[in-house]
Amino acid sequence: MAQSTTAGRTRPDLTAGGGLTRRLDALIGRIERAEALDTVAGPVAALEKKLGEKLPWWRNLASGTFLGHPLHPLLVAVPIGSWSASLLFDLAGDRRGARRLVGVGLLAALPTMASGGSDWAYTNGAEQRVGLVHAGANGLSLLAFGLSWQARRRGHHGQGVLWSLVGATAVSVGGWLGGHLSYALGVGVDTTAFQHSTAEWTEVARSEDVTEGALRAADVGGVPLVLTRLPGGTVIALADRCSHRGAPLHEGELDDGCLVCPWHRSVFATDGAVVRGPATRPQQSYAVLERDGAVSVRIADEPRSLRTNPVGP
Numbered sequence: 001m002a003q004s005t006t007a008g009r010t011r012p013d014l015t016a017g018g019g020l021t022r023r024l025d026a027l028i029g030r031i032e033r034a035e036a037l038d039t040v041a042g043p044v045a046a047l048e049k050k051l052g053e054k055l056p057w058w059r060n061l062a063s064g065t066f067l068g069h070p071l072h073p074l075l076v077a078v079p080i081g082s083w084s085a086s087l088l089f090d091l092a093g094d095r096r097g098a099r100r101l102v103g104v105g106l107l108a109a110l111p112t113m114a115s116g117g118s119d120w121a122y123t124n125g126a127e128q129r130v131g132l133v134h135a136g137a138n139g140l141s142l143l144a145f146g147l148s149w150q151a152r153r154r155g156h157h158g159q160g161v162l163w164s165l166v167g168a169t170a171v172s173v174g175g176w177l178g179g180h181l182s183y184a185l186g187v188g189v190d191t192t193a194f195q196h197s198t199a200e201w202t203e204v205a206r207s208e209d210v211t212e213g214a215l216r217a218a219d220v221g222g223v224p225l226v227l228t229r230l231p232g233g234t235v236i237a238l239a240d241r242c243s244h245r246g247a248p249l250h251e252g253e254l255d256d257g258c259l260v261c262p263w264h265r266s267v268f269a270t271d272g273a274v275v276r277g278p279a280t281r282p283q284q285s286y287a288v289l290e291r292d293g294a295v296s297v298r299i300a301d302e303p304r305s306l307r308t309n310p311v312g313p
């Protein structure tokens with residue numbers, strides 16, 4: 001770790017771009033490129049996806065489709081909170097309370113890991129490798145806290161605390177990797193969140209090119225769109241990049257009046273609402289004006305500052 005010297009004292013360099021940051025970046029870069037992990041990740045993810053195909057209700061539940069956001073980050077708070085609180089109870093000398101909290105964390109960890117596994121199955125490459133190590137660290141924490149609970153139940157309090165400390169270390173590593181997955185690699189983020197919008201009517205296609213039963217690609221100011229004509233003749237325009245992991249929706253299909261994503265089979269209604277996951281966020285929907293043989297679109301009253309001013313202060 002790089003060091004800085006202030007008034008004769010040496011301190012670790014914790015600034016961005018300092019020694020610690022560089023080492024962590026190098027470490028995570030090695031994980032991202034570790035193709036050997038694919039031999040494990042691929043078959044496990046395929047199994048998880050098969051489960052999601054067989055049980056769509058499970059996929060909707062585990063992904064958080066019913067919430068409009070991934071479920072995993074919400075559940076994570078319970079085991080981490082319980083296990084952290086148990087260490088405070090240890091410090092306060094409340095052994096019974098600490099053991100109970102370790103147990104609560106163990107119970108809460110199971111659905112938490114199940115929902116994370118569902119999110120992870122629909123990632124690829126670097127995301128999937130980091131996700132695998134993230135799951136491994138969290139699996140280790142589950143094991144360590146399980147051993148802690150068992151030791152405490154048998155009256156071996158000191159041993160229980162030691163296992164808790166091992167578990168807390170593992171869950172911290174898992175949390176760091178989980179943060180990287182979300183904030184650096186964008187897993188769980190709506191892939192259209194940073195796309196520009198336009199309040200001006202902009203022509204995107206000729207009327208005769210937008211037909212019923214077909215999906216047509218277009219773009220508005222560089223933002224990809226998918227257009228189709230409904231049976232009544234109305235044209236709809238949605239963001240073409242799937243909000244889940246960015247698939248081009250115009251390469252998907254229309255089924256029962258809905259758009260089906262070509263990559264992971266999320267289903268979107270014609271107003272962009274998610275009918276079936278793993279997507280959790282609706283597709284951005286544009287207002288459409290068809291006049292004089294031209295199809296024009298705009299997004300009215302777009303309140304998201306990242307879309308209206310993506311590079312602003």
Ligand code: FES
Pocket residue numbers: 122242243244245246247261262263264265266277278279
């Ligand atoms: S990219 Fe995953 S459902 Fe569309």
